[in-house]
Every structure is written in C-alpha cells, then in structure tokens.
Amino acid sequence: MNDATRPPIRAAVRPGHVVRLNDVTGDALDQLVDQVAPDLPVxxxxxxxxxxSAHAVASEVLDALELILIALFPSWLPGGAPGQLWDVSDAQSAARELCSSSRLSPAVTVELARSAAAGTRxxxxxxxxxRATGLVDLLRHAYGRPDVVLAIRASGDLSADAQHAAVxxxxxxxxxxxxxxxxxxxALPAVERVPVLRLRSTAADIQQDATASQTAITEPAHTETTxxxxxxxxxxxxxxxHSAAEQALEASLSRQxxxxxxxxxxxxxxxxxxxxxxxxDLMWTAERIVVEVDGADHRRPGKYARDRARDNMLQRHGYLVLRYTNEQVLADADLVAAELREMIEARHTDDDHPTGSREHQWTTRS
Structure with missing residues (x-):
C-alpha cells in the first residue's frame, strides 16, 4: 500500500462508531483484508x-470471532507459536499469566485457552x-495492533427491518x-442514520495498490463456493x-x-x-518454492490473469510456484504435503545439500 492511502484509512478508524465508506466496495475490502501491513487495523x-434479530447477528459475529481466535492459538499465549501442541493445564496457566500482565479478560482468555488446547469450543x-470486549481485546493482542475494524457487507434485498436490526x-x-x-x-442502504465518509481517492488507491501487490482472500469454507x-x-x-484449507495443510506440515x-x-x-x-500463502525460501491455496474466486478472469502475472514474476526470480485448490487440500492434506516434500527434495542441489545426508536427516527426524 502506498503512503498516500495510509492517512485516510487511519481517519476512517473511529472506535465505538459505525460509519459508511463512500465508494468502498466489497472488492476493495477483499484486497485490504489480504494485506499483512502491521500499521493497518485488523x-x-x-x-x-x-x-x-440484532441479538442473533451480534452472536454470530462473536461465535465466528471465537473460532478465529481458537485457530490462532497458541500464538497469543506467552511463548506460543503456530503449530505447537499445548497441554490443557499449561495453556490455562499461561493464559492466567498473560491476563495478570495485561488488561485481558481472564473469563474469556483462560476459557478460550483451555478449550483451544483441548480441541473443543x-x-x-x-x-x-x-465477551465482546474480551474477544476483541484478545484479537488486538494476537495481532499486536491497537485497532480493529468490522467491515459489513449485506444484501440490499434485506427488508428494512432486517437492515435496521443489523445496524x-x-x-x-x-x-x-x-x-x-x-x-x-x-451495504444496508435503508439505514440512513450512519454517517458517511467520502473517501473516493482512498477507495481507488486501496483497490489499485492492493490488486497489484497482494493475493486475494482464499475461500476456506466447506464447499468451494461458500x-x-x-x-x-x-x-x-x-x-x-479463517481458512480451513490452510489450517488443514498446516496441521499436516506441523507433524513433519x-x-x-x-x-x-x-x-x-x-x-x-x-x-x-x-x-x-506459503513458501520455502532456501528451496525457492511458493505454494498457493486457491478458492473458487481464483478462476474468475480478472483474478486468474493477476495470478498468472504474479506466477510469471516469481518464476523469473527462480521460484517454483505450486497451486492447489481448497478442495485438493481438504480432501487429502497429507497427500499435498507428500507432494511438497518431493518437490523440495528435487530442488536441493548436490553442492548445498548432499543427497545422502539430507535424506538421512529427514528420514530419521520425520
């Protein structure tokens, strides 16, 4: 994202408020969510x-946020890192330690650590x-960013009553x-009490810059189109x-x-x-291998063309680009992992990694 876009985005961050962003569409949000810049809000x-009802909408958001934080576990615990396995009692102790040194809610954090370690809700x-305060505060802590934005897209076909309940x-x-x-x-066009921020140039910059520099969100759902x-x-x-496919692949790779x-x-x-x-999405730097896990949206003409341009640029710099669909990963993540191992082995040179010693190392440690 270029420097020109950052100040307007910060101006649109108004904790405690609901605002409408003029001319910012779902496509622009797709690109913004996919960025990893630490100075952006979560x-x-x-x-x-x-x-x-309004209660049902709020509950759905909190339930989904809870699942996201469970997927991020144990990275938000002291000493936690993606892929680590934690004992339930150790996770609870670490969560209590975290809460004692921060303003995080023990009622939310400790219970979430216990359930994540146990593999339950x-x-x-x-x-x-x-619960709302505790979950959002834990999300801030997990990302190390002070601001969180909840972006809403909703069908304009909703009844006026449903739109007002949602807002x-x-x-x-x-x-x-x-x-x-x-x-x-x-989103929610029947609602007129929400202030409008007119960010035409910002929306265009978000779309143009993010399209050029980022991959789009991978659809991680149970079916390719959901x-x-x-x-x-x-x-x-x-x-x-939020990506079931990426989570499944990581679960397989973390055992290897x-x-x-x-x-x-x-x-x-x-x-x-x-x-x-x-x-x-995923790479091995030394072997110069890039792995992309793609949802159905990557078959749309515009995104397909951008993917090919990205692949070509990476290939010009010596990277091997491997693409898998969500369905391939979810059907058999271990098979995908086995294929990746084969490709990584094939990319090793005799000078850098003698075949016998490298294969012996993997065989004895796997």
Whole structure:
C-alpha cells in the first residue's frame, strides 16, 4: 500500500462508531483484508447479516470471532507459536499469566485457552458485553495492533427491518468491542442514520495498490463456493485462521520435521525492489518454492490473469510456484504435503545439500 492511502484509512478508524465508506466496495475490502501491513487495523470481514434479530447477528459475529481466535492459538499465549501442541493445564496457566500482565479478560482468555488446547469450543461464556470486549481485546493482542475494524457487507434485498436490526447489532459491537464498524457503500442502504465518509481517492488507491501487490482472500469454507461468515486479516507467519484449507495443510506440515522451514503469508525478500510487493500463502525460501491455496474466486478472469502475472514474476526470480485448490487440500492434506516434500527434495542441489545426508536427516527426524 502506498503512503498516500495510509492517512485516510487511519481517519476512517473511529472506535465505538459505525460509519459508511463512500465508494468502498466489497472488492476493495477483499484486497485490504489480504494485506499483512502491521500499521493497518485488523480487519474483520463479515458477510453474514440476513433476516434475523440484532441479538442473533451480534452472536454470530462473536461465535465466528471465537473460532478465529481458537485457530490462532497458541500464538497469543506467552511463548506460543503456530503449530505447537499445548497441554490443557499449561495453556490455562499461561493464559492466567498473560491476563495478570495485561488488561485481558481472564473469563474469556483462560476459557478460550483451555478449550483451544483441548480441541473443543468453550463450555461457558461471560455476559455478552464482557465477551465482546474480551474477544476483541484478545484479537488486538494476537495481532499486536491497537485497532480493529468490522467491515459489513449485506444484501440490499434485506427488508428494512432486517437492515435496521443489523445496524443495531453493529452499534452494539462497536460500543462494547471498542472497534470501528465500516459499512461498504452498498451495504444496508435503508439505514440512513450512519454517517458517511467520502473517501473516493482512498477507495481507488486501496483497490489499485492492493490488486497489484497482494493475493486475494482464499475461500476456506466447506464447499468451494461458500465464503466464510467472518474473515480476518492474514497474520504474518501463520496460516489464515479463517481458512480451513490452510489450517488443514498446516496441521499436516506441523507433524513433519522436513517442513520446519516453511513460512506462511510472507513476502519473498529477494525480489527486484522496483516490483510490487507480493504476499504468498506459503513458501520455502532456501528451496525457492511458493505454494498457493486457491478458492473458487481464483478462476474468475480478472483474478486468474493477476495470478498468472504474479506466477510469471516469481518464476523469473527462480521460484517454483505450486497451486492447489481448497478442495485438493481438504480432501487429502497429507497427500499435498507428500507432494511438497518431493518437490523440495528435487530442488536441493548436490553442492548445498548432499543427497545422502539430507535424506538421512529427514528420514530419521520425520
């Protein structure tokens, strides 16, 4: 993202408030969510409002946020790192230690650590207001960023009553989560009480810059055509917490010692400095292998063309680009991992990694 876009985006961050961003569409949000810049707010992209009560809308957001934080576990614990396995009692102790040294809610954090380590959902929740505050604060801590934005897209076909219920839920979440709610230009059009921020140039810059420099959000849902209810900004160095496919692949790779040098959601640091920055889903730097996990949206003409341009640029710099669909990964993540191992072995040179010693090392450690 170029420097010109940053100040207007910061001006649109107004914790505790709901605002409509004029001329910012869902496509622009797709690109913004996919960026990993640490000076951007954490973006939650919510696609769920439908014909239901305000309480149901707010509950759906909090339930989905809870799942995202479980997927990010244990990276938000002291000493935690993606892929680590934690004993339940150790996770609870670490969570209590974290809360004692911060303002995080023990009622939320300790229970979430216990359930994440046990592989279950939380058995109990505090009052809804405390739950909203605690979950959003934990998300801030997990990303190390002070601001959280909940971006709302909703069908204009919703009844006026449903639209007003959705914005009531947004106002409640903004207040208790101390976050900013953005409505895209076309979301909840029947609601007129929301102030409008006219950011025409910012929207165009977001779209143009992000399209040139980032991959789009991978659809991680159970079927190829169903996007997640709630997506979140990609964390640097970890798989996307809302992506079932990336999570499944990471679960398989985390059991393999040969895969320990993998890097999730990072930019190759050896590209031509004059080329746009590229964030890749997964890579092995030494072997110059890039892996992309693609949803159905990558078959759309515009995105398909951008993917080919990215692949060509990476290939010119010596990277081998491997693409898998969500369905391929979810059907058999271990098979995908086995194929990646074969490709990594094939990329080793005799000078850097003598075949016998490298293979012996992997065989004895795997």
């Amino acid at each position: 973006i939650l992209d919510y696609r769920g409002p439908d014909d239901r 939380p058995r109990r929740h505090p009052a809804a207001e405390l 009531t839920a947004c106002e409640w979440l903004a207040y208790h989560g101390r976050l900013t709610v953005w409505l895209t230009d076309d 996007p997640p209810v709630l997506s979140v900004s990609r964390p640097t160095g970890a798989p996307a917490p 010692r040969w895969a320990q040098d993998r890097r999730w959601n990072r930019a190759p640091d050896d590209l031509d400095p004059l080329t746009p920055s590229i964030i890749v």
